[in-house]
Each structure stands twice: as structure tokens, then as C-alpha cells.
Amino acid sequence: MMEKDLSKGAEQLLNHFTKFNKFITLKEIMELFEVSRRTAFNRLSEINTYLREEGITEIQNVPNHGYKLLNDAKETLFKKKIVKGVPVENFQDLSKENRLSEIIWLLIDGHYNVSINKLSEMFNCSRNTIIKDFKAINQLFPEINIITTNRGRKLNNNERYIRLMIYELLQRNNQSIKSHIKKIGVDWNGYYKLVVDSQKSLEMDFSENSITLLTYLLIFFEWRISNNNIVTNEKDYYWIAENTHGVLTTSEGIFNKLFKGVYYSGEVVFLSKVMLCSQVMDIGCVNVGLYEDMTKISRKIVFRYEQLTNEQLANDSFIKVLSNHLYATFFRVKFHLPYVSNEVDEIKKKYPKLIQFTVIACEPLEKYLNERIPVNEIALICLYFGSGEETEYSDIGESDRIQKAALAEILLVCSSGIGTSEMLYSELSKKYPLIKFSMPLEIKDLSKVFKIKYQSKLIISTASIEKNNYPIPVIKVKAVLTNRDQVVIEDEFRKYLPLKMEHNTDVISHLMNIISEYAEINDSKKLRSDLDDFIYPNKSINTNKLNRPSLRELLTLRNIKIMHVNKNTTWLDVLHTGCRMLSQQEIIEPRYENEIVKLIKKYGPYMLISDDIFMAHASPKNGSNRVGISMVLLDNPVIIAEKNQKVNVSCMFVLSPGSNHEHDRVLEELISIVRNTEKINKILVSKDKLEIRKLML
Known part of the structure; x- marks a missing residue:
């Protein structure tokens, strides 16, 4: 803050000079601050008097150019914390992403003339570029x-929206925004300690x-509140x-420390929401009812995922880990605080099938919240399912956990708290079964591992560590x-664990992908063979892949039935109709139908994959000879009422999963279809099998 002998108008003008590395004319000062010529001169004189007394170089006046604050004066002002913020003199040749971030910050700051001409001059680019930048900001x-x-x-948005913009940019690890916040002029370590100390009373x-x-x-919150930008009327x-x-x-305690007893109820609620929406390793601040609800939902989600994929995930430790994550998901969806991340964008691209399965598995949470879960949240949850089968979740103590990590040949580290190292564990342990990987560790665990006798050869980290x-x-x-x-990992493994390496075909594929980014490949088969001969002499690539048939191949007209429902028709009749179509082709055995009935009576209508659409299936070991699917469309819904649950079913699919x-x-394709509300509405009213198949495919 400025000293008391500098008026507010002069303080604003001095702040303005620190933001630009150019001359500012008297006319510009008059227009920007809406003051007279005399007032502008008085403020300039007041600033220079103040700078002289502080031993700082005064604002320079160059005839025919205007007024300018020299760089040495700016550096002294920032060093002494007389003004807050960061000079804009290094804004030449910024990347587009950084330029957008700087424009957003200038808009949020609100003290500057954020005109196209000024921005064009500031960033040394054309007006057209700045116009495109504003369009890009609108898309973001x-x-x-x-x-x-x-x-x-x-900016003409309320304070809550501005906070959420910064929240999103920080989640994306935006370095420009981080830099501005760090240079606001506060004690970073003090605020960090405030957050760390809050964990005890939060039980998080x-x-x-x-x-x-x-x-x-x-x-950022403290800075905004200090400048009278307040979140008000926050609900919940x-x-x-x-x-x-x-x-x-x-x-309330945090704001008491920051503002010495003066705070706003809206700010208290908003900060509470942000903390509840944060990723946690453990949480104890939720009441018993919510705790029990989330544990039940976690079990339901895991059960549905197991039924979809025929994988076994459920144990108490895995349920606990998933529940801890789901609290943050629950709070973010409820409070409408979005989750974004560059990593999540990659997950959505790389694991579309996992995400599709997770969407269906998470239906109990959607029902509890009474709204759809955003795909970014689904992508985070799918990380746990992608790793749960392989990760050695166990209730071992701290000492045993570190001892076990020390026996691993490769240490896996992650600081994100969203399960990324679990996914990494799953990928690497499947590709390199002879190598011993540690359970996912936090950065702070590494020093403990190296204090005891260890045999680890390499650290693989998804976080930046020294x-x-x-x-x-x-x-x-x-x-x-x-x-x-993948290529780097393969190279390091061959360097440090050569005897543990098996012939890994994936590395050839990754090399092919890298080469294709820079050159046109005329004969990919020959290049693949040559790369394989070079990396793995005297070995050949096993190109056999499991054939996974499509919905188009399996859902023939023979496997579609339009069924009339009368007052005596039950869900058992519908299930029998669907199973009979498959058993007649010897896709399933009669006992498969019996197993589905047992599951429904034990767990209720466990696989309602969309409104009115049920997918009946059981484990492959219970009479599934090969993969297949049938569809029974009803002219009136039937009711499944089991285990205190009651649902209407207008369409039932019977799925035989095959053996592997x-x-x-086919499941991934089916899920995509049933999530398309417009398409499903057309299917449900159709009266013709050929039309149904066309709509499905």
C-alpha cells in the first residue's frame, strides 16, 4: 500500500505508470482518469515529490513524447512493495496462451485502459490479433x-464468476496467473502455513x-476483498x-486472521465450498448421514463397474479411496465449482472406453445429486477404475508402507491426489510384469524410503521434483x-534393469507414432519390421490381437424383438424373451438366464443404464459361450421391483460378454447410443425392427 501522504488519485496514477514501458501523454492521463489538466499536473507533481523523498528516480517528462517512469524506479517501487503487481515491460513476443492470460489479468485488475489499441501497443502485435484474442477468451x-x-x-461479471475464472486457470497450472498472484506482495509462506494449519480443524x-x-x-481472495470486490449472497x-x-x-478463523475480525458471510461460504471441493487424501468433517450415503454410493458404483467389465475391484480399502475422491466430486457438482485440468483433457482422449463404462457406473451418484456429472469429473473417477484391479491397496501402516516401497525396483510418485500414479502403475505393471513397482507414493515419502536400505533403481514421477x-x-x-x-521409459528400463525386460511391442508403436509426426511413412509394415529387428534382434512382433466384434455385427434383425406387454407381463417374461434369442444361437446356456435373475433379486435392478433402458448380463463363467447381444423393445413399460428399488423398463438388452x-x-458403442436422448426417444416409439436397427447403428 502507498504511504498516507500520497493521495488516492496520485497512487492510482503511479500504479498506472508502473504497468507500461512507454511514454504516456498528458491528454491520455486526463482521459483515463477523467481529470482536468490542472489536476493531472498536480498529481504528477505530488508523485515526483514523493519519489524524491523516497530516493527514487522521478517520472521523466520528454517534450513532444510525454511522461515515463524509468525501469530502475519501477524495480525499486516493487522491491520496496510501495506498489503491488508486476510491470508489463516484458510483454514482447508472448505466446498466445500467455497473452490471453495477461489480458484476462488486466481485465480483472480493472485499473487500466484495456483498449484494443493499448493492448496492441503493449504486446507489440496487430489490432486484428487482439480482436482474435478477445474471441478466444470468450471461447475459454x-x-x-x-x-x-x-x-x-x-469486465461486467460478478465477483463469484471472476473467482471461478482464476480457479479454473490455476487448476490448469497457468504460470502467468500464478506469477501475478505471487507478485501481489504478500508472504507466500505465511498463506501456505495458514492452509496447512487449517487441515486439523477441517479434519481434511x-x-x-x-x-x-x-x-x-x-x-487472490485477500487481494480482491482488500479492494472491495466481495462475494455476496453466497448460498448453501x-x-x-x-x-x-x-x-x-x-x-471464519482464516478471515479473522487476515482481516482482524472483519469479514463477510458470503466470503466465508465461498471459501468453505472451495475447501470442500479440494482433492483430499482423507476427510472427516462430513456428518454421519453424508458419510454413510457416500460409502453406499461408492459400493454401488464399484459393483456396477464390475458388472460392466467383469473385473473384481471391491475391497474395503479401495472403497475408502474411491469414497474420499467422490466427496470432492459431490461437492463440486453440488456447488457448481467446475474441475478442469490439462491432464483430464488427455485422459478423455486416451481412455474413451473407460470413461464410457465409468459414466454408467456413476449413475447412483447422478441420481443422488439429481443431475449429470460433468465428463471432467467422470475422467477423474475412471482413473481409479483403470488402476483398481492392479493397485495393491492395503491397510498397512506407515512404516510397513515405506519398507515395502524400498523393496521396489521402480518408485512411482505423484502429487496430484487424483489417482494419476495409480493409472501409471496399472499401465507399467501390465507391460513389464517382471519389474517390481512401488505402490503410488507422495513426494514427501521419498526421503523416508532413502533413509532405510533400499533396492530401487529409478524414480518415475508425474510431478515435478528436484x-x-x-x-x-x-x-x-x-x-x-x-x-x-513410453520410449524414454523403455530406454531407462533397459539401462537399469536389462535382465527384467521382455520383448515389448508397444515401444515400436510409439516410435512409429513419433516418426509419423515428422515424416510421411510410405511402407509402415516394412518400417515397423526394421525397427523391431534393430531394437529386438532375432525376435519378431506378435501381432495377434483379440477380435472384438461391433454392435453392427452382433445386433442383427434376428436379435431384435418388439414385444407386446399386457397386464400379466412381468420383467421375467421380457428377460426370457431376450435370453431365448441368444440361447437359440447357442450364444448362452440356459443357466445364464437363471444367474441374471439371481443378480436382480439380490441387488435389485442393478444395471439401468439410462431412463427406462435395462442391460441384463452376468459373469462369463455362468453360461456365456461367446459374445452376443439381443434387444427387446416394449410397447408399454414393465416394472422391476426388487430390494426396495422400483424402476420402469421400456427396453431391455441382454448381453453375453464372452470369455475375455x-x-x-459393443458395450462402449451401446453406451454412446443410450446417452443420446434424442436418438433413444425415437427408438422407444419405433414399431419396425429395420428402423430400430438403423437408428441404433
Whole structure:
């Protein structure tokens, strides 16, 4: 803050000078601050008097050019924390992403003339480029409201929206925004400690990423509140009070420390929501009812996923890990605080099948929330399913966990708290079955491992860690492995564990992908063969792949039935009709139908995959000879009422999974169709099998 002997108008003008590396004319000062010529001169004189007394170079006046604050004066002002922020003199040749971030920050700051001409001059680019930048900002934040005034562009959104913009940019690890927040002029370590200390009263164990994110947000919140930008009328105070304990009082305590007893109820609720929405390793602040609900939902989700994939995941430790994650998902969806991340974008691209299965598995949580779960949240949850079968979740103590990690040949590290290292574990352990990988570790665990006798040869980390701090090599990879990551990992494994390596065909594929980015491949088969001969002499690639048939191949007209429902028709009749179509082709045995009936009577209508659409299936070992599917469309719905659950069914699919995940492709395609509400509505009213098949395919 400025000293008291500098007026507010002069303070604003001095702040303005620190933002530009150019001359500012007297006319520009008069127009920008809407003051007279005399007032402008008085403020310039007041600033120069103040700078002289502080021993700082005064604002320079060059005839025919205007006024300019020299760089040495700016550096002194920032060093002494007389002004806050960061100079804009290094804004030449910025990337588009950084330029957008800087424009967003200038709009949020609100003290500057954010005009197209000024931005063009500031960033040394054309007006057309700046116009495109504003369009790109609108695409990033569709609800942003940037209005044009006689002084330039201005943000016209409420404070809550502005906070969520920064929240999203920080989640995406936006370095420009981080830099601005760090240079606001506060004690980073003090705010970091405030977040760490809050965990005790919150009964929450934040992930490392969450602690860092909350620290940035707390600094930003304090800055906004200090400038009278307040979040008001924030809802859900009473809901948080009734369903959690210690959260609201912890937020109040934080604001008491920051503002010495003066704070706003809207800010308390908003901070409480942000903390509840953070990724945690453990949470104890939710009341018994919510705790029990989330545990039940976790079990239902795992059960549905197991039924879809024929994988076995369920144990108490896995349920606990998933439940901890689901709290953050639940709170973010309920409070409408979106989750975004560059890693999640990659997950959505790389694991579309897993995401499709997870969408269906998460229906109990959607029903509990009474709204759809965003795909970004689904992508996070799918990481746990993608790793759950292989990850050695166990209730071992801290000492035993570190001892076990020390016996591993490769240490896997992650700080994100979203299960990325679990997914990494799953991928690597399947590809390199002879290598011993550690259970996923946090960064802080590494120092404990190296204090005891260890046999680890290499650290693979999805987080940035200081390589020189550890006695063994460290390689940094993406949470979702890229082709380059795969090649680097393969090379390091051959260097440090040559006897544990098997012939790995994946590395050839990754090399082919990298080569194709830079050159046109005329004969991919020959190139693949030559690469294989070079890397694996005297070995050949096993190109046999499991054939996974499509929905088009399996859902023939023979396997579609339009069934009339009368007052005596039951769901058992519908199931029998669907099973008979498959048993007549010897796709399933009669006992398969009996197993489905047992499952429904034991678990209720366990696989309602969309409104009115049920997918009946059982384990392959219970009479599934090969993959197949049938469809029974009803002219009136039937009711499945089992285990205190009651659902209407207008369409029933009977799926035979085959012996080794042959059903994955058809299931993925089917899920895509049933999530298309418009298409399903047409199918449900159709009266012709040929039309139904065309709509399905």
C-alpha cells in the first residue's frame, strides 16, 4: 500500500505508470482518469515529490513524447512493495496462451485502459490479433461479459464468476496467473502455513496440489476483498452447517486472521465450498448421514463397474479411496465449482472406453445429486477404475508402507491426489510384469524410503521434483503417458534393469507414432519390421490381437424383438424373451438366464443404464459361450421391483460378454447410443425392427 501522504488519485496514477514501458501523454492521463489538466499536473507533481523523498528516480517528462517512469524506479517501487503487481515491460513476443492470460489479468485488475489499441501497443502485435484474442477468451469462458466503454474493454461479471475464472486457470497450472498472484506482495509462506494449519480443524488431509492451489486462491481472495470486490449472497450456508462440521468456523478463523475480525458471510461460504471441493487424501468433517450415503454410493458404483467389465475391484480399502475422491466430486457438482485440468483433457482422449463404462457406473451418484456429472469429473473417477484391479491397496501402516516401497525396483510418485500414479502403475505393471513397482507414493515419502536400505533403481514421477535431491535417477512423465514418455521409459528400463525386460511391442508403436509426426511413412509394415529387428534382434512382433466384434455385427434383425406387454407381463417374461434369442444361437446356456435373475433379486435392478433402458448380463463363467447381444423393445413399460428399488423398463438388452472382454467394443458403442436422448426417444416409439436397427447403428 502507498504511504498516507500520497493521495488516492496520485497512487492510482503511479500504479498506472508502473504497468507500461512507454511514454504516456498528458491528454491520455486526463482521459483515463477523467481529470482536468490542472489536476493531472498536480498529481504528477505530488508523485515526483514523493519519489524524491523516497530516493527514487522521478517520472521523466520528454517534450513532444510525454511522461515515463524509468525501469530502475519501477524495480525499486516493487522491491520496496510501495506498489503491488508486476510491470508489463516484458510483454514482447508472448505466446498466445500467455497473452490471453495477461489480458484476462488486466481485465480483472480493472485499473487500466484495456483498449484494443493499448493492448496492441503493449504486446507489440496487430489490432486484428487482439480482436482474435478477445474471441478466444470468450471461447475459454463462454459466460464472460466483456463490455466496451469509452475508456476501453471492461469486465461486467460478478465477483463469484471472476473467482471461478482464476480457479479454473490455476487448476490448469497457468504460470502467468500464478506469477501475478505471487507478485501481489504478500508472504507466500505465511498463506501456505495458514492452509496447512487449517487441515486439523477441517479434519481434511489435502493433497499437495490442493494445498498449493488453496494458497494461491487465498492470496487472490485477500487481494480482491482488500479492494472491495466481495462475494455476496453466497448460498448453501445452512446446508454446509447441517452436513459438515468445522468447515464454516475454520473459514471464519482464516478471515479473522487476515482481516482482524472483519469479514463477510458470503466470503466465508465461498471459501468453505472451495475447501470442500479440494482433492483430499482423507476427510472427516462430513456428518454421519453424508458419510454413510457416500460409502453406499461408492459400493454401488464399484459393483456396477464390475458388472460392466467383469473385473473384481471391491475391497474395503479401495472403497475408502474411491469414497474420499467422490466427496470432492459431490461437492463440486453440488456447488457448481467446475474441475478442469490439462491432464483430464488427455485422459478423455486416451481412455474413451473407460470413461464410457465409468459414466454408467456413476449413475447412483447422478441420481443422488439429481443431475449429470460433468465428463471432467467422470475422467477423474475412471482413473481409479483403470488402476483398481492392479493397485495393491492395503491397510498397512506407515512404516510397513515405506519398507515395502524400498523393496521396489521402480518408485512411482505423484502429487496430484487424483489417482494419476495409480493409472501409471496399472499401465507399467501390465507391460513389464517382471519389474517390481512401488505402490503410488507422495513426494514427501521419498526421503523416508532413502533413509532405510533400499533396492530401487529409478524414480518415475508425474510431478515435478528436484532430481538432485535423490540418490537414484528421476524421470518426469505425463500423468497419461505420451509416445515419447513410453520410449524414454523403455530406454531407462533397459539401462537399469536389462535382465527384467521382455520383448515389448508397444515401444515400436510409439516410435512409429513419433516418426509419423515428422515424416510421411510410405511402407509402415516394412518400417515397423526394421525397427523391431534393430531394437529386438532375432525376435519378431506378435501381432495377434483379440477380435472384438461391433454392435453392427452382433445386433442383427434376428436379435431384435418388439414385444407386446399386457397386464400379466412381468420383467421375467421380457428377460426370457431376450435370453431365448441368444440361447437359440447357442450364444448362452440356459443357466445364464437363471444367474441374471439371481443378480436382480439380490441387488435389485442393478444395471439401468439410462431412463427406462435395462442391460441384463452376468459373469462369463455362468453360461456365456461367446459374445452376443439381443434387444427387446416394449410397447408399454414393465416394472422391476426388487430390494426396495422400483424402476420402469421400456427396453431391455441382454448381453453375453464372452470369455475375455470381447464385449468391450459393443458395450462402449451401446453406451454412446443410450446417452443420446434424442436418438433413444425415437427408438422407444419405433414399431419396425429395420428402423430400430438403423437408428441404433
